[in-house]
Amino acid sequence: MTQSEHPYRQLPDKAFWRRAVAAPDMPDVDPVGRFALKIGPQTRVATAGSCFAQHIARHLKASGFNYYVAEAGHPLISEGIRTAHSYGTFSGRYGNIYTARQLRQLIERAEGQFSPVEAPWIEADGTVRDPFRPAVQPGNFASVAEMEADRRMHLKAVKRMFETLDVFVFTLGLTECWRSREDGAVFPLCPGVEGGAFDPDRYEFYNQTVSEVIADMESVIAYVAGINPQAQIVLTVSPVPLMATAAAGEHVLTATTYSKSVLRVAAQVLKDGHQNVHYFPSFEIITGAYNRGRYYADDLRNVTEEGVSHVMRLFLKHAASLDAEAPHREKAEAQSTAFERAAARFVEVECEEAALDRG
């Protein structure tokens, strides 16, 4: 190697910030590195995760891919009502799965390896919530018996989903959660926020470390490999900041940075450690400085439709080999008003976490 030669000389444009991030027009920025996964129209793609995962599900459906729903609701019921009742929001009717521990726990429950001791949450009107998916049933369940029967069906569907999916897309959302002091079961929402009653003697705050996230996801990956050896897993990190933090003394911004950093590191470690695990950089597409915050709505938290479209355009380009045309520069400018309108309209996602701060 001569003195003027160095390793960076041979690197592609994407390795350089100026060429790959600062210089390109916003719609042309493509931070996807190697992405070996390919999906076709018949590939059964299942989704789970935090609010952002709902966008992935929605776009997969709209793009004509085989968005796999293992718990679709009974066909007698109209699609509109089923959608309103959380059928098809994700591939199972599990609601938002914010943490790696929650996903691991769901699998353990579906496999009968873990039965949380937490009793159903009874509302003042006598209706019943499932503590592990408190917002999936508008109007709540009519009785404990109904909730338990529905849960049994749900867990069967979860198992069926993992047995039969081809690709599992999981969006890691949070590290913070609340868990039972009695048996360690974690909840998607702090008890008392959307059902249940908070009791510091029964529940404790739990903020996952990177090693804990990795361990939980390793367990998930091993489970999937065992039950469905051909299955591929795509990890993404939700770009949606925390609604609120319960970490003592923390500012929500630093807590968000911690949470997302842990999840991003974990995703990288998992991807590097498994051939069937892929990372898709939706986090970078939304949070990258190249878009100057434009992919966040006015609340600086929700992602605009424009941002979601950028993510999904790249996902379909790389995973489905669909070279979906990037919005042309002039066209994009001409349509800025339409984009602004779209940005102002928060994409409708069911985000239980929003219940933390209704103000």
Next chain:
Amino acid sequence: MRKRKVLIVGDSHVYAIKAAVDKIADHKTEFEFVALRLSTEKNGEKIGDIDLPDLLSVAASLGGGDALVTTLRGNQYNTMGLMRHPQPFDIMIPGFTDLPDGTYEELIPYATAYSFMCESLRRGYGKQLLRIAKASAVPVYCLSVPAPKEDEAHILKGAETYFRDAGISDIGVSPAPLRLKLWELQNRAVASFCAESNITFLPNPPGTRDADGYLERAYYAGDATHANAAYGGLVLDQIAAMLVN
């Protein structure tokens, strides 16, 4: 002295009442019962006694102590569940019998099924019911349709064309407890709709249901769904008693 007119209008369930009205035509009561089948097309033929525009005019002409009673449609519960569904299901309603485990594949949550019933009503004949109710200044009542029949053999023997064409004899009848729950759900949805719409919902006449909640066999019409003239007579008694009180 002018009799108080009670206009009873509906779809197929009105026939039982029409038959009862015919039987009491010469009775001396303070009410003049008029039961009319709303015109519709069935198997390519127009059937019924009165078109909707004419009904709206008649409804508008009612006054004084008159009353308007409706028994429109009301068979959604049967459409959903008279025949066994290829994806067998149950709905759990507190106080009602659950189907045994293993006899169904899917549970439709009560709130989901109820929302669906309400939506179907609002988007379907609920609009017609509101239109009729708004056309009249007199009190408007809405009848509960008769409770389902428990006897599966009777249902198979008398199944209406719709169900025969759909192959009910091969497919079979849904378990009676499920049919009863679907009927109950429909009733609750209609009652709620009526409460929001200033329409008085009338439950089945006393004594027309057995201890388990099904239609008493004495009130079976020959088909799978409807009640007979005796039942219609009890409806007239129920209406008369209510209007007198």
